[in-house]
Amino acid sequence: SQELEQSPQSLIVQEGKNLTINCTSSKTLYGLYWYKQKYGEGLIFLMMLQKGGEEKSHEKITAKLDEKKQQSSLHITASQPSHAGIYLCGADSGPDSWGKFQFGAGTQVVVTP
Amino acid sequence: NAGVTQTPKFRVLKTGQSMTLLCAQDMNHEYMYWYRQDPGMGLRLIHYSVGEGTTAKGEVPDGYNVSRLKKQNFLLGLESAAPSQTSVYFCASSPREDTQYFGPGTRLTVL
Numbered sequence: 001s002q003e004l005e006q007s008p009q010s011l012i013v014q015e016g017k018n019l020t021i022n023c024t025s026s027k028t029l030y031g032l033y034w035y036k037q038k039y040g041e042g043l044i045f046l047m048m049l050q051k052g053g054e055e056k057s058h059e060k061i062t063a064k065l066d067e068k069k070q071q072s073s074l075h076i077t078a079s080q081p082s083h084a085g086i087y088l089c090g091a092d093s094g095p096d097s098w099g100k101f102q103f104g105a106g107t108q109v110v111v112t113p
Numbered sequence: 114n115a116g117v118t119q120t121p122k123f124r125v126l127k128t129g130q131s132m133t134l135l136c137a138q139d140m141n142h143e144y145m146y147w148y149r150q151d152p153g154m155g156l157r158l159i160h161y162s163v164g165e166g167t168t169a170k171g172e173v174p175d176g177y178n179v180s181r182l183k184k185q186n187f188l189l190g191l192e193s194a195a196p197s198q199t200s201v202y203f204c205a206s207s208p209r210e211d212t213q214y215f216g217p218g219t220r221l222t223v224l
């Protein structure tokens with residue numbers, strides 16, 4: 001089965017600084033999704049990447065999918081307190097089993113003043 | 114639209130008791146999912162459904178059963194609860210092969 005590894009497990013960043021989270025798959029990704037979760041709440045969709053080399057941005061968050069479609073990164077520019085939370089990457093298992101979704105373990109982001 | 118709703122929000126069970134978690138979505142989505150989230154382990158897929166009347170096993174299906182009798186509802190059952198099933202349970206729904214929309218979660222404690 002597909003394994004998704006996220007790094008780092010957690011990070012503390014000073015407000016205004018940039019941060020990057022990585023998500024690496026053991027298999028080719030058919031669709032890579034980034035979600036954000038605040039403690040004790042459900043997940044909020046951020047972005048979806050499907051094509052090799054694809055890059056998407058929303059406000060200060062940019063996500064990229066590498067050409068080989070096995071690694072994605074999420075980059076936050078000039079972090080703010082509102083960026084604090086847990087970021088998870090997720091992926092579908094592909095055409096052999098659409099719907100069998102898998103998530104990484106998550107990266108906890110803390111933004112300090 | 115209410116989106117994805119989960120009932121109940123909290124529950125405490127004794128070992129061996131049974132219960133059913135209800136997930137409802139009003140977005141006419143084909144796919145529905147049940148996950149559990151445990152510290153340090155991220156979200157793990159329990160069961161999922163790609164359409165009314167169909168269900169399939171996910172990564173951690175043991176000890177759970179599901180049913181999708183109506184397109185808008187996806188039920189997760191615990192026949193004989195165990196302390197290892199203490200977790201936060203999330204339901205999600207999606208159109209085919211598209212982003213998932215998550216419910217607020219159910220916190221279950223099994224004593």
